Amino acid sequence: DAKTTQPPSMDCAEGRAANLPCNHSTISGNEYVYWYRQIHSQGPQYIIHGLKNNETNEMASLIITEDRKSSTLILPHATLRDTAVYYCIVRSLNAGGTSYGKLTFGQGTILTVHP
């Protein structure tokens, strides 16, 4: 399985963009990058996922480098409610891949948004 590396913690001022990096240098061609977050004591919440193109939804944007070895999750206007642990996960959506179907959570990045 491709592993991910994330900084253990980051800070962001309210209203500013939060840019959360993730390294996944051993990612294979059929593996997607997923982002989940976990607000204190709650179940993980799906944010976004992508393969190689940049993706955007109502919550965030995902920027994946051309070589796919790293990505950045962008919360464009962070609020206090975005304080959470953010998990970057590599996952195969094709049957036969070793990470097929699996969501393997590492320790993530603790994002603290301050006033």
Added chain:
Amino acid sequence: NAGVTQTPKFRILKIGQSMTLQCAQDMNHNYMYWYRQDPGMGLKLIYYSVGAGITDKGEVPNGYNVSRSTTEDFPLRLELAAPSQTSVYFCASSAALAGTQYFGPGTRLTVL
């Protein structure tokens, strides 16, 4: 839709006791999962199910049992509780094995 619901929210068990953690989903998802999360750690998969009557082990299945008699429900059974099972347990469901997983609010279990 309620999504994924879990009961109870909190439970304290004595060593050797047994209990069942309940999980239900109303999204008609075939796939359901049980994870545990120890303090300061990521989630680890205990068991999962691909449909009624079909279950399989995840990363940390020892000490747990599951059954899936209906699409909606996926209970997790602890037969002989041990302090090492003190954790927060999350249930999740998805429409496909590689689909987005939606999580319940969790059950916080303490074994003393």
